[in-house]
Amino acid sequence: MMDHDHGGFYGRIDGHDQLHTDAQKGIILNARILWSFSAVYQSFPAPELLELANRADQYLQDHFIDREFNGVIWMVDHKGHPLQTRKQVYAQAFAIYAWSEHFKTTGNATSLNIARSLFKVLEEKAFDPIYGGYFEAFNQDWSVTDDLRLSDKDQNDQKSMNTMLHVLEAYTNLYQVWPDPRLMHPLRKIVIAFLHYILNRDAGSFHLFFAEDWSVRSDKKSYGHDIEAVWLLHDAVKVLDDQELIQQVQELAVKVAEQVIKEGIDEDGGLINEAFADGSKDTNRHWWPQAELMVGMLDLWQITKEESYLEVALKNWNFTKRYLIDADREWFFKVDAQGIPDRAEDKAGFWKCPYHNSRFCLEVSNRLDDIE
Secondary structure, eight states: BBBBSSBBBOBBBTSSSSSSSTTTTEEHHOOOOHHHHHHHHHSSOOHHHHHHHHHHHHHHHTOOOOTOOOOOSEEEEEEEEEEOEEHHHHHHHHHHHHHHHHHHOOOOHHHHHHHHHHHHHHHIIIBHHHHHHOSSETTTOOBBBBOOOSSSOOOSSSSSSSHHHHHHHHHHHHHHOOOOHHHHHHHHHHHHHHIIIIIIITTTTEOOOTTOOOOEEEEEEEEHHHHHHHHHHHHHHHTTHHHHHHHHHHHHHHHHHHHHHHHBBBBSSSSSOOETTTSEEEOOEEEEHHHHHHHHHHHHHHHHHHHHHHHHHHHHHIIIIIIBBBBSSSSOOOOOOOOOTTTSSSSSSOOOOOHHHHHHHHHHHHHHHHHH
């Protein structure tokens, strides 16, 4: 997907493996490319992987950083000209995540400085000083916008579990290379917000959308987000080295994992997408929840030593290998209940990025190496 005409990477390969050279280029795809190749290089230090990470770094610096208003913009055209300049907090989080990982790999001070500057702008512009948490989106100049949605599929609400989760993830990664009290306190506040506002204790899951004051605005469950959240929360509290929070999060992780296993996993080992208040379910199996399930189950096994969690992970791995991994190119976006791929969805694109599945490979490899 390297774009040798206009720089960086092409924006899309469709479900039929066709490259679209004129596709728009989004911040999420490009930030995740930067994170993935930076992270992979640390385990497999092949020069070509570092070259790809540095290529992504340069393209992001040249085309996505807003030099006038700070932060990163949402989308450029295939030639790198700005198309959508809004400031989505989710996007700022992935940029922090990516550049902090690039700094881990290269020691490049510029990458760390960019990550820290993005952290600063989030705290100044996006943090809610009254109720806590982070608002979803802003105009390019960080003024208030009426359209807060991350995508057309999302609700237009002030706050979301998804955005909070990835700010948590980004701050956890940045704290590992910049353990500063100015970062520690916001990171801890995010963990507390998950425990106090985002967690649905009765259901053993997480609410997804909220008003400004944390009033719940959604009634569905996302099993992939549930299991991803508990292992990322566990990572965060371990980085904070807060024993009380570690205990709370480990107990929470068991409860959420049991609900995911009970409600979300089919007999074939695949994890379905969502469940709704009326009892209906979206039984499609998207690529990313499978990756997060396997990491989450391995994390639970490390916490509890219960072999049943390993069994869930292994069964899901067999499902993933059989139905989702395309031997020729990447993973399919999703398959239906019969395991048939949906080729209307991209192989690579704005949301289909080397992040969940590459991170799954690294997490499993690194965790098993630590155990051995």
